[in-house]
Amino acid sequence: MKVIGxxxxxTKILGGIISTNGNLIKFKETPTQAKLGREVILKNLFNTIxxxxxxxxxxxxxxxxxxxxFDTGVVEYxxxxxxxxxxxxxxxxxxxxxxxxxxxxxxxxxAAIGEMWLGSGKGYKSMLVMTIGTGVGGxxxxxxxxxxxxxxxxxxxxHMILYPEGRQCNCGQRGCLEQYASGTAIYKEYNELLxxxxxxxxxxxxxxxxxxxxxxxxxINSFIKSLTLSILSLKNIIDPEVxxxxxxxxxxxxxxxxxxxxxxxxxxxxxxxxxxxxxxMFGAAKLILDAIY
Ligand SMILES: [Zn+2]
Numbered sequence: 426m427k428v429i430g431x432x433x434x435x436t437k438i439l440g441g442i443i444s445t446n447g448n449l450i451k452f453k454e455t456p457t458q459a460k461l462g463r464e465v466i467l468k469n470l471f472n473t474i475x476x477x478x479x480x481x482x483x484x485x486x487x488x489x490x491x492x493x494x495f496d497t498g499v500v501e502y503x504x505x506x507x508x509x510x511x512x513x514x515x516x517x518x519x520x521x522x523x524x525x526x527x528x529x530x531x532x533x534x535x536a537a538i539g540e541m542w543l544g545s546g547k548g549y550k551s552m553l554v555m556t557i558g559t560g561v562g563g564x565x566x567x568x569x570x571x572x573x574x575x576x577x578x579x580x581x582x583x584h585m586i587l588y589p590e591g592r593q594c595n596c597g598q599r600g601c602l603e604q605y606a607s608g609t610a611i612y613k614e615y616n617e618l619l620x621x622x623x624x625x626x627x628x629x630x631x632x633x634x635x636x637x638x639x640x641x642x643x644x645i646n647s648f649i650k651s652l653t654l655s656i657l658s659l660k661n662i663i664d665p666e667v668x669x670x671x672x673x674x675x676x677x678x679x680x681x682x683x684x685x686x687x688x689x690x691x692x693x694x695x696x697x698x699x700x701x702x703x704x705x706m707f708g709a710a711k712l713i714l715d716a717i718y
Pocket of ligand 1: 584
């Protein structure tokens with residue numbers, strides 16, 4: 426028995442044939458070509474599925490960026506990272522084309538399910554998964570179930586207001602966590618403090634931090650502070666067994682993880698995600714497996 430798990434991101438579509446016990450049988454990676462709009466994204470999605478599907482495939486699980494209606498499989502809202510994606514009736518389109526059951530969920534929700542199934546969340550029933558990359562995403566699992574929210578936007582912790590009247594966020598609010606604790610925020614803050622455009626990625630700032638660069642120290646310390654503030658607030662609201670932190674910034678965790686743990690103290694159980702970029706793909710497969718069995 427096997428299903429297909431798919432992760433639709435702004436730059437790549439990752440697809441895999443995955444067995445009931447989580448073995449990856451075949452893997453396929455395709456550029457999303459998101460800038461070219463919905464029809465091209467769909468074409469690349471179909472190509473990915475066509476490469477993987479055979480008569481034994483029992484269903485397709487999709488994790489997509491954006492706010493996804495899990496009941497209908499419609500993309501309720503997607504940012505400009507996926508132009509034209511808003512309103513796409515993904516479940517309907519795929520079920521019509523492939524004649525097998527399809528589920529669609531938000532990519533971070535799917536990643537959280539993946540981590541609970543095969544990654545750092547194994548053995549836990551309630552967890553908060555944070556992904557820190559270009560932005561900050563989140564997903565909440567309580568008693569083994571995803572909390573999706575009344576309008577499919579639960580767990581959007583990147584837009585919790587951390588500093589009232591703070592930096593302008595692209596969501597319209599000011600002072601969102603994402604403006605302080607994302608990879609983007611890290612390198613932008615560095616350039617701002619320096620007064621010139623020196624770096625273009627968080628990775629470069631972490632490199633400078635290693636060399637005891639004054640500004641990098643300041644930026645990374647403030648990143649850790651914002652992250653701990655958000656985790657402590659969320660702990661008081663949700664009280665999960667574990668916080669799982671993933672996303673691109675986790676690649677530099679050796680430089681900041683110990684500090685984070687010390688500030689958080691013994692009462693907060695925080696662990697790094699360990700499925701990496703394939704968490705969403707595996708989680709999407711698990712979602713369809715759960716839906717058909
Ligand atoms: Zn925001």
